[in-house]
Amino acid sequence: MNDLATAWRGSSAGELCWLTADGPAAVPVVPLFVDQPCVALPLAHLPEIDSLPDRAAFCVSAPTGPEGPTLVATGTISVSLDPRGTEFGGDLVEQEVLKHPPSRLRVGSLMARKENWWWMARALVRLTGVDGVRGLPARTRAEDAVLVRERDSDVRVDVVTARDWTAGPGRDVELWPRDGGDLAGRDERALVMGHHASPDFERWERWTRTGTLVGQTLRVTGADGGPDPDPRPYRLLERLRNHREVERACRAGVAAVERRLGR
Numbered sequence: 001m002n003d004l005a006t007a008w009r010g011s012s013a014g015e016l017c018w019l020t021a022d023g024p025a026a027v028p029v030v031p032l033f034v035d036q037p038c039v040a041l042p043l044a045h046l047p048e049i050d051s052l053p054d055r056a057a058f059c060v061s062a063p064t065g066p067e068g069p070t071l072v073a074t075g076t077i078s079v080s081l082d083p084r085g086t087e088f089g090g091d092l093v094e095q096e097v098l099k100h101p102p103s104r105l106r107v108g109s110l111m112a113r114k115e116n117w118w119w120m121a122r123a124l125v126r127l128t129g130v131d132g133v134r135g136l137p138a139r140t141r142a143e144d145a146v147l148v149r150e151r152d153s154d155v156r157v158d159v160v161t162a163r164d165w166t167a168g169p170g171r172d173v174e175l176w177p178r179d180g181g182d183l184a185g186r187d188e189r190a191l192v193m194g195h196h197a198s199p200d201f202e203r204w205e206r207w208t209r210t211g212t213l214v215g216q217t218l219r220v221t222g223a224d225g226g227p228d229p230d231p232r233p234y235r236l237l238e239r240l241r242n243h244r245e246v247e248r249a250c251r252a253g254v255a256a257v258e259r260r261l262g263r
Helices: 002-010 043-050 091-099 101-107 110-115 236-261
Strands: 014-020 023-029 032-034 036-042 055-060 071-082 122-135 145-151 154-161 172-174 185-197 204-215 217-224
Touching (some): 002 032, 014 154, 023 036, 023 204, 055 154, 101 110, 145 204
Antiparallel strands (some): 055 071, 204 217
């Protein structure tokens, strides 16, 4: 647990991975820590938040320094909705401001937090019990991604790559595990997810491939985006448009939670 705490505290980016009735799911996250590893998802992610079970995997994808550990921890989680940003507004927001430049702009001061209240509203996901921690190969190429699937009735995460990710639905992609092992797919549903950010993190985009895994082959049923080794920052109008889209999505999530809570 000490290695996990150190790695999670020091990492600037990670993934939250879990299993849903519709298949594996994953989102990029900013690693936060108060007593245990946690993440604070903006309520724009409410559909994903609603699908979270009581177990998940926390992955470190951006370790501290070139020698820092890259790992995955699997265990039980708790999810609490914080639509007023009360819990997030303590130490957690200060941690996120240090790690995530867009949050620094939106909630880096008390005035900004009041103005951008919709960015303060969060769902807090805490890793309450750790059942296992595994080392993962470092992701050193844009084509590297996490493979998420069910194995032994739990979520399993591996790091994979491929020569070509352009395959769409109805085609196959041969996956190469970065640890040199055997994926041994059993025709289970699988998700491949990668994500890349511009230097200012205003553009933080994920790409996915979904399908079934047979041996080392992913039979693709869905594809969205693709690896981008050097995402460019948004231009001014793009930045304004992105900000408005994020605000609308967060406000919609807050409104849905408020209705649910009867406020």
